[in-house]
Amino acid sequence: MHKNSVIEISQKAHKKNIDFLQKIFGKKVILSSVVKGNAYGHGLAEFVQMAFDNGIQHFSVFDVEEAKIVFDTLQNKATILIMGFVADEDMEWVIQNQIEFFVFERYRLAKAAKTAKKLQQKAILHLEVETGMHRTGFELKNISRVAQFLVKEKENIYFKGLCTHYAGAESISNYYRVSQQIQQFNKAEAILNSFGIRPEIKHSACSAASMMFPETRMDLVRIGILQYGLWPSPEVFVTYLNTKKTKEDPLHRVIRWKTEIMSVKRVKTGEFVGYGTSFMATDVMKIATIPLGYAHGYSRSLSNQGRVLVHGKSCRVIGTVNMNMLTIDVSELEHVKKGDEVVVIGSQQNATVTVASFSDYSNQLNYELLTRIAKTIPRKII
Numbered sequence: 001m002h003k004n005s006v007i008e009i010s011q012k013a014h015k016k017n018i019d020f021l022q023k024i025f026g027k028k029v030i031l032s033s034v035v036k037g038n039a040y041g042h043g044l045a046e047f048v049q050m051a052f053d054n055g056i057q058h059f060s061v062f063d064v065e066e067a068k069i070v071f072d073t074l075q076n077k078a079t080i081l082i083m084g085f086v087a088d089e090d091m092e093w094v095i096q097n098q099i100e101f102f103v104f105e106r107y108r109l110a111k112a113a114k115t116a117k118k119l120q121q122k123a124i125l126h127l128e129v130e131t132g133m134h135r136t137g138f139e140l141k142n143i144s145r146v147a148q149f150l151v152k153e154k155e156n157i158y159f160k161g162l163c164t165h166y167a168g169a170e171s172i173s174n175y176y177r178v179s180q181q182i183q184q185f186n187k188a189e190a191i192l193n194s195f196g197i198r199p200e201i202k203h204s205a206c207s208a209a210s211m212m213f214p215e216t217r218m219d220l221v222r223i224g225i226l227q228y229g230l231w232p233s234p235e236v237f238v239t240y241l242n243t244k245k246t247k248e249d250p251l252h253r254v255i256r257w258k259t260e261i262m263s264v265k266r267v268k269t270g271e272f273v274g275y276g277t278s279f280m281a282t283d284v285m286k287i288a289t290i291p292l293g294y295a296h297g298y299s300r301s302l303s304n305q306g307r308v309l310v311h312g313k314s315c316r317v318i319g320t321v322n323m324n325m326l327t328i329d330v331s332e333l334e335h336v337k338k339g340d341e342v343v344v345i346g347s348q349q350n351a352t353v354t355v356a357s358f359s360d361y362s363n364q365l366n367y368e369l370l371t372r373i374a375k376t377i378p379r380k381i382i
C-alpha cells in the first residue's frame with residue numbers, strides 16, 4: 001500500500017456543505033452527489049459511504065465502472081445515475097440493478113428497450129436533450145420520434161427524467177448561450193407533453209448553474225464541485241457573496257492531502273537544484289525533498305510554482321516536479337527535519353493551501369488536478 005502520503009476526507013466539512021446547499025435549494029429539490037472522476041479525487045468508495053452517512057441518497061457517475069463501485073458500497077440503498085458511457089455488454093447489469101442512465105442517441109434507446117424486454121424489467125431512462133452544448137443529447141427535431149418510441153415501448157421503458165447540461169454556466173460570458181439552452185429545454189418538454197408523456201423529474205443544473213440560474217434547479221441538481229467545498233469559478237463565488245451581501249465563504253474544503261519530509265539538505269549559492277537548470281540557488285539554502293511527484297497527481301506544471309505547508313508556513317516548490325519526488329525551499333524554517341508533516345492541499349496551523357492556489361490562472365484546472373490525484377493514495381475519513 002502507498003505510504004508516501006495520505007488524503008484525509010472531512011465528514012464534517014462535507015456535512016456543512018450539504019446543509020448549506022440544501023438550505024439554498026429547498027427540501028423539494030433532490031441533491032444528486034456527482035462522484036465521477038473518483039469522486040473528484042476524493043476516493044469513490046470512501047466518499048460515497050461518507051456522503052450517504054451525511055444523508056445523500058442520490059449519486060451521479062460517468063460510467064458503469066463507477067456505478068459498480070457505488071453499488072458495491074451502498075447496494076440499493078441509494079439511487080445511482082450514469083450520465084455518460086454504458087457499454088453494450090453492461091446494459092443487462094445496469095437494468096437488472098435498476099441503475100438509471102442518460103440516453104442521448106437512438107441506438108442506446110433501442111438497445112435499452114430491447115434489453116429491458118428480454119429481462120422483463122423496465123429500463124429507467126433519463127432522456128438527454130441537446131440544447132446547445134453540442135456534446136451529447138437528442139436534437140429537438142428528433143424529439144417527436146423519441147416521444148413516439150417512448151409511447152410504444154412504455155412496457156419496457158420507464159421515463160424517469162428529462163435532462164440537459166449547460167455549456168459553461170460558471171462564466172457570465174456564456175450568459176446568453178445558457179439562457180438559450182434553458183429555452184430549448186422547455187421546447188423539448190413541450191414536444192413530449194404534446195404526445196401525452198411526461199418525465200417523472202426534470203433536471204439540468206450542475207454546481208454553477210444551480211447558483212447562477214436558479215430556474216435550472218427544477219426537481220434535481222447534479223452537484224459536483226460545490227459539495228467538495230470548492231467554487232466552480234471565482235465569478236460564481238463573487239456572485240454569491242454579492243447577492244447574499246456577505247463576506248463569508250459558506251463552503252468547507254473536504255480534502256486534505258499530507259505527506260512528510262524524507263530528506264533535508266543545504267545547497268550553496270549558484271548551485272542548481274534537481275534536473276537541469278530550472279532552479280538556481282541565489283543564496284545559501286536549506287531544501288527538503290518530499291515523496292510526491294506527478295505519478296501521484298502532483299502536476300509537473302507546478303514546477304517552481306507550487307506551494308506546500310511545513311510548520312504552518314508556506315514553502316515554495318523549487319525545480320521541476322519529478323515522477324515521485326519534489327523539492328521545496330525550507331530555508332526559513334528552523335528545526336525542520338525528516339518526518340515533519342507537509343500539507344499539499346489543506347490547512348496546517350493557521351495557513352492553508354487552497355486547491356485554487358494549485359493553479360491560480362485557470363479554475364477549470366481545479367477539477368483536473370483533483371481528479372488526477374492517484375487512486376493508490378489511501379483515503380481516510382476523519
Ligand SMILES: *Cc1c(COP(=O)(O)O)cnc(C)c1O
Pocket residue numbers: 034036083165205206207208222223224225226232
Ligand atoms: C460533471 C457533471 C456535473 C457536475 O458538475 P459540477 O460543476 O462539478 O457541479 C453535472 N452534470 C453533468 C452532466 C456532469 O458531467
